Amino acid sequence: MPVVNRIAEFAEEMTGWRRHLHQHPELALDCHQTAAFVVEHLRAFGVDEVHEGLARSGVVGIVHGQGPGPVTGLRADMDALPMDEATGLPYASTVPGRMHACGHDGHTTMLLGAAKYLAETRNFSGSVALIFQPAEEAIGGGRIMVDEGMMDRFGISEVYALHTDPFGPLGEFRTRPGPIMAAVDDFEIRVTGQGGHAAYPQACRDPMPCALAIGQALQTIVSRDADPLASLVVSLTQVHGGSAMNIIPGEVYMAGTVRSFDADLRDHAEARLRAIVEGQAVSYGVAAQVDYHRSYPPTVNHADQTAxxxxxxxxxxxxxxxxxxxxxxxxxxxxxxxxxxxxxxxLGQGIGASVHHPEFDFNDAAAPFGASFFARLIETRQPRG
Structure with missing residues (x-):
């Protein structure tokens, strides 16, 4: 049986929820309309406790089973992306510059579907914590909820999450023990010289050659400084400088991202980036400043829970x-x-446009698989009696 029968019965209702959420995307921590939609439905389902305001607009619903037992957390993210939609669908985003391009509308829907089923059946012991989180795409709402004490507050002993996958067949689950997604760090570099007329470079201190040298040298962090068998990405994604063809700029701005899994390699990449920028600045006789921001750590699955x-x-x-x-x-x-x-x-949703693409859309046919997975996970992990 591919999905739980009861969940299959209200699959069309889930499609309605998802498409409503798709039309009303919200960003970062300000997912208030989405949270209100979630709260309204959790209360209608008969969820025992509904807690609002975590990480500003996050929601945690608690469903109690039959008899004592642990509390397992199930998480869905709610926020959208700051981009315009190009799907042309009848339920496309109604908010210019905002779009559910990563499937978080589907994630929220799948957890709502599991909530409806679990509140109806309660065929489990202990409790389930339904975690609806804002700001996955920016800021890190998950970190804020953890820092606010969510795990201890609700006694959560384990936690699970799904993410839609437009590169996998419909209904296929993919995972692994250990690191599954990378740590992300972001950097900004400002190379400052002395601008002036492009016809008289000797009267200037041109930051552009230094910026170009930095851009090339950064690639040696991966190709010459890291173990070839280690996983590391250093991507320079922005270079901005100058305003006209006959003006040498006073400053060049650069930015990019570093991805890694290993803590020591993460430290090494940052140290080498700083050393490269400093050394090139000295070489070219300009000044340079590095702002290096450590963001999300690697996503590391626990072996027993993954199996x-x-x-x-x-x-x-x-x-x-x-x-x-x-x-x-x-x-x-x-x-x-x-x-x-x-x-x-x-969770595979069938091959289609990539996440973070203006033509991406969550496949509603995947929602019953995700909701069934969440429901069966609780019933299996915390069997009644």
Whole structure:
């Protein structure tokens, strides 16, 4: 049976929820309309406790089972991306410059579906904590919820999450023990010289040659400073300088990202980046400043919980890959996995436009698989009696 029968019965209702959320995307911590939609439905389902205002607009719903037992957390993210939608769908975003381009509308819908089923059946012991989190795409709402004491406040012992995957067949679950997504660091570099007329470079201190040299030298962090078998990405993604063809600028701005899995390699990449910038600035006789920001840590699945989650997924769809290669994307669910054991899985929605693409759309046919996975995970992990 690919999905739980009861969940299949209200699959069309789930589609309605998802498309409503898709039309009304919100950003970062300000997911107030989305949170209100979630709260309204949790209360209508008969969820025992509904807690609002975590990480500004986050929600945690508690469903009690039958008899004592642990509390397992299930997490969905709610926020959208600051980009315009190009799908042309009848339920496309109604907010210019905002779009659910990463499937968080689907994640919220899948957890709502599991909430409806679990509140109806309560065929489990202990409790389930339904975590609706803002600001996955920026700021790190997961970190804020953990820092606010969510795990201890609700007694959560394990935590699990799903993410839609437009590169996998519909209903296929993919995961792995250990690192599954990378740590992400961001950097900004400002190279400052003395601007002036481009016809008289001798009267200037041109920052452009230094910026170009920095850009080339940064690639040696991966190609010459890191173990070739280690996973490391250093990407220079922005270079801005100058305003006219006959003006030497006074400053060049550069920015980019560093992705890694290993803590020592993460430290080494930052140290080498700083040394390269400093050395090139001295060489070219200009000044340079580095702002290096450590963001999400690597998403590291716990072995026992990952094996358990994969077994549950097999019972839901029969399509499971449990040795997925690590990916260089990042996830703030990493903070929850640092706080409690658990697992992060991808759920295939069929091949289509990539996440973060203006033509992306969550496949509503995937929602019953995700909701069934969450429901079966709780019933299997915390059996009644």
């Amino acid at each position: 358990f989650a994969a077994d549950v997924a097999r019972g839901v769809s029969g399509q499971v890959v449990d040795d997925l290669a690590p990916e260089m994307g990042a996830e703030d669910f990493s903070y929850m996995l640092e706080a409690r054991p658990g697992a992060f899985l991808f």
